[in-house]
Amino acid sequence: MTLAVVGLVLAAVLVWPGQVPGGLRRSGPAALTSRVPAWVPWRRSGDGRVQDLESLAGVADLLAMALRSGATPVAAVEVVSREAPRAWRGVLAEVRDELAAGGAAGAVWRRHAAHRPELGAVAGAWALSEDLGVALAPSMTTSAQVLRARVQARRRLEASTAGARATMRMLTLLPLVGLLAGFAFGLTPWEVYGHSVVTLTCAVVGLVLTAVGWLVCRWVLARAVAPKEHP
Incomplete structure (x- = not known):
């Protein structure tokens, strides 16, 4: 089960939204040579x-x-x-x-x-x-x-989309709070989720739903920011 947790963390890192760029840079030779x-x-x-x-x-x-x-x-x-x-x-x-x-x-x-x-x-x-x-x-x-x-x-x-991306990150990392609480009580991830078929199934379903949620959220954001052509 530890591998599944590591996989969830890696997936979150890989799809982590980029930071909003900083201010506009100067134009001219100095900017061009950068x-x-x-x-x-x-x-x-x-x-x-x-x-x-x-x-x-x-x-x-x-x-x-x-x-x-x-x-x-x-x-x-x-x-x-x-x-x-x-x-x-x-x-x-x-x-x-x-x-x-x-x-x-x-x-x-x-x-x-x-x-x-x-x-x-x-x-x-x-x-x-x-x-x-x-x-x-x-x-x-x-x-x-x-x-x-x-x-x-x-x-x-x-x-304008930074808030939505931050929400995506928070909801992705929120399930890990349960694992941290388990570690605080000396429980390994396998002891938390692997002691029964029901908990193991819930963990697997949670990983799948997290991945689906990322895909859906990214699709919604892409549709929201896509340029529109007006007749």
């Missing part, structure tokens, strides 16, 4: 994606600054790519090569945006500039503002 922590892959959709949005906003700001200073798009992309985070260096390198060859870089942005949705704002702004002749520097500035607005919205969303 490395993104090595988060667990399945948590990439949370804090990791927020950091990608934030770093991409910094890239768009630097592009706008370089363009306003009189640099050509090729030179601007070349300069920014040296300071950009690793996540965006490959995209910037392809954009630079396409511009150097005289092609349309908007198609490169859109191709990558199909796999990295956070690139959609920059891809749309660049394509708009190429198709309609809109000034590229203001378009990049607007893209940076849009990306930072998404960061703030995502963080507000994380904060």
